[in-house]
Amino acid sequence: MGEDTVRSVARALAVMKALQRLGRAGLAELQRETGLPKPTLLRLLQTLEAERVAWRAQGDGLWRPAFELTPSRVLQPAHQRLVAHALPALEALRREVVWPSDLAVPDGSAMRLLETTRRASGLAVQRDQIGHRIDLLRSAVGRAYLSACSEATRAALARRLARPLGRPAAELAADLEASAAETRRRGYAERAPGFGGGDAPIEEHDDLLAAIAVPIVAARGPVLGAVNIVWLKRFDARDAIVRRHLPQLLATAAAIGEAAGRRGPQVPAT
Structure with a gap:
């Protein structure tokens, strides 16, 4: 052209x-x-x-x-800015850790995959499509995001999710508070037991991955999303990854949050 x-x-x-x-x-x-x-x-x-x-x-x-140009739900202008801030930090993290990372943002009662370094890693790790919806309550990125939200936000999500899950809202809200507190105490989130990366039971769908994740919080603003490190769970590498790479993951999330907070509007509220 x-x-x-x-x-x-x-x-x-x-x-x-x-x-x-x-x-x-x-x-x-x-x-x-x-x-x-x-x-x-x-x-x-x-x-x-x-x-x-x-x-x-x-x-x-x-x-x-004759028709409207509208941003897609997957990649709105604020998402584009967040990706621009995040990509250098994500690539630097991948070079240090080797295992890839995902950037996910809230989307209603789910998380949505916004960017990933899985392809660049060259490792035999399943690649989800950009825009893939991720379980909010069972994924590492969802639990990381929830841990940094306000109690009011978690309560609102519990009310929204209670009926589809067939659970009392108060009971679900209490579970979310307990999970968020545990994530903050530990310093990172991980997948719920039995979560295979999809909506189906792990017996029907298992991406064979494990992950740890931390929230991304803007320097001046809301919780933007979460970033993780993923690896093949057959390596049973969680303790080693936490010990060696959690500080780098936290630094990456902080760098993204600082850049996003310094340079314009935030990711749309959900």
Whole structure:
């Protein structure tokens, strides 16, 4: 793709974003919004109209978007910023530890995989797709996230999850408090016994992995998510990994939280 083509794509996206922001606009208003020369802007609009992503109403002569550009739930703008802050730290951690790490963020009553170094590690570790939903209550990243949340947040999650789990909300809330306290005492979270990485029972689905995780807390703001170290559980390496690498994992989470808190808006609230 040539430089002119790349510039044209960027300009077309700028026009679409301006149309979406304004709702409807004439050529002069779009020129003020985008800073593009009028002949260039008109060619772009005519191309967008031909591709049916923008249209000009005959009644008022104004341009409108034919559809909306919306960020995906998996990777919203705040997520993109968090990934940008996190990737250098995650890669540095992988080089030191060898075993890979995952970055996960809260998404309603689950966690969502936002980034991972599993591919870069070159190890025979199962690779989940980016955007994969992770069990909040049984995964290491979910338990790490919950340990750093406020009691009110945990109580709200207990109320949300109680009915699907068929449990009294007060009982589930008490379990979450106990789990969070244990995670804080230990200094890291690990998977619940019998959790195989998926929704199905471990007898039906087992990714053969073990993990420890710690929360990511912004320097000025909320709990952003969690980061882990994963390894093949047949190596029975938890004690060695905790002893050798927990300080590095904690430092990585702190570095991500500090960078994210210093450089703009946080991950969307759930």
